[in-house]
Structures are given as structure tokens and as C-alpha cells.
Amino acid sequence: MYPWKKWDIRIRIVFFVGMPPLTTVTGEERPETMQTATLKPAYGIGIDTGGTYTDAVLFDLSRRAVVRSAKRPTVHHDLRQGIIDVLDDIVSGQETEQIRTIAFSTTLATNAIVEGRGADVGLIVIGQVKPFEAPVVSTCYVDGGHDHMGREVKPLDIERIVDAVAGMKSHVTGYAIAGAMSIENPAHEQVAAKAVELTDPQPVFCSHAISSRAGIRERAATAVLHARLRPVIQAFVDHAEQLLEHRHISAEIRMIHGDATAIDLRQAALRAASTVASGPAATAYFGAKSSVAKTALVVDVGGTTTDITLIKDGRPLISCDGSLIDRWRTHVDAVDMHTVGIGGDSLVAVNRSGGITVGPRRVQPLCMANGIPDPADWIGADDRNRWILATDRRQNEAAPTDPILTYLKPRGATPADVMDGLGMSDLGLDRRLEALTFNHQAREIGFTPTDALHALGKLHIGDKARSISGAAVLAGLDNQPLETFCRRVIDLTQQKIADTIIGYVYHQQTGKPMSNLTGTNQKEALLSFSFKLGVPIVGIGAAAREILPDVARRLQTQLILPPHFEVGNALGAILIARQA
Known part of the structure; x- marks a missing residue:
């Protein structure tokens, strides 16, 4: 028996949500009046394309009730297939005309960055700025820019811009422009954008239109990532619209941004980088809305990763420093999230000495x-x-x-x-x-x-x-006996998630990494620690029921498993879109 099994700790798995409650209804349970032609229910659909599964819910908007839900494998090279599969599972022909809103959350932008996909971007930097790195194929620095009062420092070198674009256009499919203190006076960025458009009619993103914060490097990186991801998100938008038109679904379509807000799908491509934390935002919002705890940790145990987000005062915590996307600090607002590469589909490896490792590589389980x-x-x-x-x-x-x-x-x-x-x-x-x-x-x-x-x-x-x-x-x-081995695998998975939670909370509370306390650079630990988490855990994901109870025990806290926690990310998407 593991030592923690002896702890005198009571764990409550709470199936509880805030007011008004989210429920599940069927056609038989609807009142007689709801089934009449004049009072047909209005539906919303939430769809989340995750790294392993595509989830969907059909949501009764007036009764705040989940009618049906579905979970299908995500087909990475064709995200439409997963969407088609879940729509087939949750929507019947009679309900199509009653759909009012469809909300998407997606890992598409995140995957594109990891794989290096998207537009090849040329960056034009205006003003006396030290050279810096950015995720571009070409950068040009030109005279111009303004001071902190919005006064022109030097005239804009338009000829240099035209020459630079003429040299870039053979290998660039999008542009980003960042000018010194353009947040105080955007004139040089606006003129530069017009010069680019007249020379090479490709999409142009100006940093002043994207962010009003100081920091030209961060504004430039944000503009570049918007430009880079635009064709990726635009393709998703086009496919989604074609799919819904083919199915005769006439509804407003929304895309979830990383800051737990929703935008019209057709506008999403113009702020493409803002969808990078789309999935975790939907998950965090669902956790915030489905728990009576005003402060809690939302832990989403997926197939590929486990995502941890914090809710405070009943809202997801938004990172105040802007998101770190890949290795680029940006001005993209997003939920404060930490991810660890372990989930239900993490590879278990055994060496010849019997040592076991779990993750971070994802594989298809033997049983599937x-x-x-x-x-x-x-x-x-x-x-x-x-x-x-x-x-x-x-x-x-x-x-x-x-x-x-x-x-x-x-x-x-x-x-x-x-x-x-x-x-x-x-x-x-x-x-x-x-x-x-x-x-x-x-x-x-x-x-x-x-x-x-x-x-x-x-x-x-x-x-x-x-x-x-x-x-x-x-x-x-x-x-080892088979049962002992399997319990070791689950134990290692739970311990890895628990350790990640401790590290995340420690950093939130102190602003310092956990290694400062534990001294991980030492060969032998000179101190040992035990921790008691001061807030409950809200579990989300298909594996949460089996994995998280023991994680909660280790951290001496309460576990809350709300109704529909298995598809909480998709439900969070439609709740954000309707601001429920």
C-alpha cells in the first residue's frame, strides 16, 4: 500500500454546478409546450478540436441544458472530418433550423506554430530600434518613427520600404509593420502599409492596430504571428462555412479567443494569433461557470496533455504579461495556463531494468x-x-x-x-x-x-x-504481477500531474520556479516537502474520473467533477459565445 493511502483525508467528488444549473434533457423530458411548432427550442453548438479528440455539445439555450454530446477522434490532417463526425452524432435533421449559434475552440493555431506552418512573413521595422529576432523570413529596418509624445523623430524612408518589398515579394506571402511609438502616432505605419500594398498586394498587419501597449518587440511579434497564422485560420473558416452551408445550418458562427472571449468567425483570421489558447480558454470558462468555488484550479486531462488553469473570483485568470507563443513574447491576451505532456494516451516505456517512464510522447493505445x-x-x-x-x-x-x-x-x-x-x-x-x-x-x-x-x-x-x-x-x-505494474503506471501519471500542479501554484504564489525551493540541481535532496493545496480542483476530460481523485488526495484537497466534465471544453465554447 502506498504511504498516501494511509492519510486520513476525505475526498469529495462533487457533481455540482453554479446557478442556473446545466442539465441534460431529452425530447421526452421537455414540457408539452416546448414541443409545439410555435415554441421550438433554440439550440447552440459548441465544438472543440483537441489534440486527441473532437468534442461537441448540443445545448438548449433557453433551458441551459445539454441535449446531446459526442466525442470523436481528431483527424489532424483534416479537422473537418472530426467536426462532421460529431455533428452527425448530436444533430438530427429536424433540429438544424433551430440552431442559433455555433462556437469553435481549436488547437489549429497552436499546431501550426509547432509544425512551422503558415505564411512566410516579411517584417518592416520603422525607427531607431536595435535589431531583434522574430519568426519571419526577412526583416527590413527603415528610418522614421515617433517619440513618446507622438512627434516625428525622422521622416519615413518610403523609397527604402518600396525597395525592400520588391526584394521580398518573391518569397513572402504576408507582411507585418512595427513602428517606434506607433501607439502614440500610427501615421508612419499607415503610410508604410499603403506603400507595401501598392508594391505587393499581400495581407499587411500593422502593430498599432493590434496592440496599444508599449514594447515594439512584443507588438512586432504579435503582428507577425497574426500575419503568419492568417491563412491557416482563414482556411478553417472557409471549410467551416462550406460545411455548415452544405448542411443547411444558418447560424452565427463564433471562434473562441485565448482570453475567453468570442469573435465572429469571419473576423477570426484578422486576429489569428489570438486563437492560440482557444481550447484552454473554453476549458477554463467551463470550469469557472460549473463550480461553486470562486477560486479553483481547472485540470483538463486530455489524451496528449494535461492543461492547468486558475480561476479567481469566478473568472479565468488572464495572463497580465501577454502570451509566450513558441519562444516569442507577444501582446496576445490569454488565460494563464500551464501544460504538461502527459495524458491518457502517453507512451509507457519500460527499460530492461524494469524502470518505467510515462510520456511525453503520444501514441494510440493498444485497446483502441x-x-x-x-x-x-x-x-x-x-x-x-x-x-x-x-x-x-x-x-x-x-x-x-x-x-x-x-x-x-x-x-x-x-x-x-x-x-x-x-x-x-x-x-x-x-x-x-x-x-x-x-x-x-x-x-x-x-x-x-x-x-x-x-x-x-x-x-x-x-x-x-x-x-x-x-x-x-x-x-x-x-x-511484477500485472495489476501491480498497471497501478505503477497510473501512480506515475498521477504523480506527474500532482507535481505539475504544485509547481504551477508555487509559481503563482511566489513568482519563482519550484526548482528554487527543491534544489533540483543537487544530486541528493537535503529536504523533503509535503504540500496541501488551498483550493479545490475542477476536473475536466474523459480520464479525469479515474486519474484525478488520487491526485486530489495527494494534494489534500477537494475534487469537483461537474456534469458533462468529459466534454467541458466544447460546453465552455458555447457558454463563452453566448456569455452564459
């Missing part, structure tokens, strides 16, 4: 992978922890020279360690596999916390037999 051999025939220690499978969907679209797909095509599938003979470094192989997996050209399958929960009889959404088969092999590497 149809058509694979019995894991007992291939799973093992170290790099033999994954089964690599070429998919049929996009296999023929891949470049024939790709070494991994070339190797897989005649074989169909193979354990990961067999690929060590391809002549690629471990890092190069891992990165290439991640790219192929994201593009749905290959699948990585392995043992995960989701499999451990299946083997323990805690979950029943996949093939339990495959989970048990894999667990038996991995447990045998250290001569």
Missing part, C-alpha cells in the same frame, strides 16, 4: 488500435515499445523517397526498434515519425495509461484483451 497483432508477439523493453503501422489513407500521397514509408510499405507494420537499421539518428527517426503520424501517414501504437485503466477494469471503451496482453509482457520484464 484495431487490426494489430497480439501485443504479446511484439511489445517489449526500450525501443520495442511501439508498433509502427503505415496507414492506407494517405500512404500513396507520400514522397516515394521517404525512408520510413518505403520500409513500411512492403511490410505493413513493424516494431519501432527494427527501424534502427534505417541509418537515421534516434532524434531524426523520432521527428520523422511524429510528422508522419500527424499527417496520418503512419500510426504509432503502444501501451498507455488508458491501457492500464482497461487492464485494471476501470475503463471499458476499447479492447481490454489487447491492454491485458501488453501489460502482461511489460510487467514480466521486472517480474
Whole structure:
């Protein structure tokens, strides 16, 4: 028995929400008057495309009631497919004309930044500014700019701008302009934008129109990211509108921004970088609205990551310093969030000495992978922890020279360690596999916390037999009983989440990293600590019911699991859009 099992702590899993309550209704439960032709209910739909699942809710706007919800796998190379699947699950033909609002939250902008997708941006900096880095392909510094009183420091060098754009336009598909103290006088940015448009008719983003805060580097980075992400979000907007038009859905469509506000979908592309924390914002808003606790931690246990946000005074806490997007400090307002790379689909790896690691790599759980051999025939220690499978969907679209797909095509599938003979470094192989997996050209399958929960009889959404088969092999590497091994996997997952929560709260309270206290640079810990969390945890996500109760025990706090916590992010999206 683990030491914390002996703690005399009572944990309440509270199924409770604020006023007015969110409920679930069915057609049979609706009053007679609600079913008449003159008093048909009005619906809203919330859709969240996460890293692992696309979630959706059909929401009765007048009764504040969830009518139906759905969860389907996210298809990364075609986000529309996940949206189509969940719409099919929650909307019938008769209800289509009663839909008034659809709200999207999405990881699309975040994924685009991670993958380096989007427009190639040229940056024009106006004024006496020291050179700085930005996520662009080309930068030009020109004379001009204003002082803090809005007075012109130097005349704007228009000829230099025209020459620079003439040199950029062959390899640039968008522009950002940032002028010294343009927040006091935007004239030079406005003239520069007109000069750019006359020379190369591509989208132009001026920093004064995006932010009124001081700090040219941050304003420039914000303008650049808006320009870079615009085509990505615009494509999503176009596809969403086409999809809804095809389904004869006439409703206002909103996109959730990272600061827990909503904007008309057609305007979203103009402030594309503001959607970077869209999903966590929806999650935090749902947590704030569904808990009686005015101050609490919202913990969203997803398949790929666990996101932690703080609500204070019944509202999500917004970062006052602007978001750090990739490695660029910006003026994008967003919920204050911390993410750890662990979730239900995190890869469990066992070395030959019996040591176990969980995450941060995400794989498809054994229990959810149809058509694979019995894991007992291939799973093992170290790099033999994954089964690599070429998919049929996009296999023929891949470049024939790709070494991994070339190797897989005649074989169909193979354990990961067999690929060590391809002549690629471990890092190069891992990165290439991640790219192929994201593009749905290959699948990585392995043992995960989701499999451990299946083997323990805690979950029943996949093939339990495959989970048990894999667990038996991995447990045998250290001569452990299967149940003991699976409990160790869940224990490690819970401990990693608990440690992350402690670090996040410690930083919130002190402004310092946890390493300052624990001395992680030392070989031996000279002090040990125990912590009691002073606020409750609001759990969200399909795995929250199984993972978070013990996390709460470790942190000596209360766990709240609101109704519909499994799809809280999608519900949060429609609540934000309607400002419920």
C-alpha cells in the first residue's frame, strides 16, 4: 500500500454546478409546450478540436441544458472530418433550423506554430530600434518613427520600404509593420502599409492596430504571428462555412479567443494569433461557470496533455504579461495556463531494468488500435515499445523517397526498434515519425495509461484483451504481477500531474520556479516537502474520473467533477459565445 493511502483525508467528488444549473434533457423530458411548432427550442453548438479528440455539445439555450454530446477522434490532417463526425452524432435533421449559434475552440493555431506552418512573413521595422529576432523570413529596418509624445523623430524612408518589398515579394506571402511609438502616432505605419500594398498586394498587419501597449518587440511579434497564422485560420473558416452551408445550418458562427472571449468567425483570421489558447480558454470558462468555488484550479486531462488553469473570483485568470507563443513574447491576451505532456494516451516505456517512464510522447493505445497483432508477439523493453503501422489513407500521397514509408510499405507494420537499421539518428527517426503520424501517414501504437485503466477494469471503451496482453509482457520484464505494474503506471501519471500542479501554484504564489525551493540541481535532496493545496480542483476530460481523485488526495484537497466534465471544453465554447 502506498504511504498516501494511509492519510486520513476525505475526498469529495462533487457533481455540482453554479446557478442556473446545466442539465441534460431529452425530447421526452421537455414540457408539452416546448414541443409545439410555435415554441421550438433554440439550440447552440459548441465544438472543440483537441489534440486527441473532437468534442461537441448540443445545448438548449433557453433551458441551459445539454441535449446531446459526442466525442470523436481528431483527424489532424483534416479537422473537418472530426467536426462532421460529431455533428452527425448530436444533430438530427429536424433540429438544424433551430440552431442559433455555433462556437469553435481549436488547437489549429497552436499546431501550426509547432509544425512551422503558415505564411512566410516579411517584417518592416520603422525607427531607431536595435535589431531583434522574430519568426519571419526577412526583416527590413527603415528610418522614421515617433517619440513618446507622438512627434516625428525622422521622416519615413518610403523609397527604402518600396525597395525592400520588391526584394521580398518573391518569397513572402504576408507582411507585418512595427513602428517606434506607433501607439502614440500610427501615421508612419499607415503610410508604410499603403506603400507595401501598392508594391505587393499581400495581407499587411500593422502593430498599432493590434496592440496599444508599449514594447515594439512584443507588438512586432504579435503582428507577425497574426500575419503568419492568417491563412491557416482563414482556411478553417472557409471549410467551416462550406460545411455548415452544405448542411443547411444558418447560424452565427463564433471562434473562441485565448482570453475567453468570442469573435465572429469571419473576423477570426484578422486576429489569428489570438486563437492560440482557444481550447484552454473554453476549458477554463467551463470550469469557472460549473463550480461553486470562486477560486479553483481547472485540470483538463486530455489524451496528449494535461492543461492547468486558475480561476479567481469566478473568472479565468488572464495572463497580465501577454502570451509566450513558441519562444516569442507577444501582446496576445490569454488565460494563464500551464501544460504538461502527459495524458491518457502517453507512451509507457519500460527499460530492461524494469524502470518505467510515462510520456511525453503520444501514441494510440493498444485497446483502441484495431487490426494489430497480439501485443504479446511484439511489445517489449526500450525501443520495442511501439508498433509502427503505415496507414492506407494517405500512404500513396507520400514522397516515394521517404525512408520510413518505403520500409513500411512492403511490410505493413513493424516494431519501432527494427527501424534502427534505417541509418537515421534516434532524434531524426523520432521527428520523422511524429510528422508522419500527424499527417496520418503512419500510426504509432503502444501501451498507455488508458491501457492500464482497461487492464485494471476501470475503463471499458476499447479492447481490454489487447491492454491485458501488453501489460502482461511489460510487467514480466521486472517480474511484477500485472495489476501491480498497471497501478505503477497510473501512480506515475498521477504523480506527474500532482507535481505539475504544485509547481504551477508555487509559481503563482511566489513568482519563482519550484526548482528554487527543491534544489533540483543537487544530486541528493537535503529536504523533503509535503504540500496541501488551498483550493479545490475542477476536473475536466474523459480520464479525469479515474486519474484525478488520487491526485486530489495527494494534494489534500477537494475534487469537483461537474456534469458533462468529459466534454467541458466544447460546453465552455458555447457558454463563452453566448456569455452564459
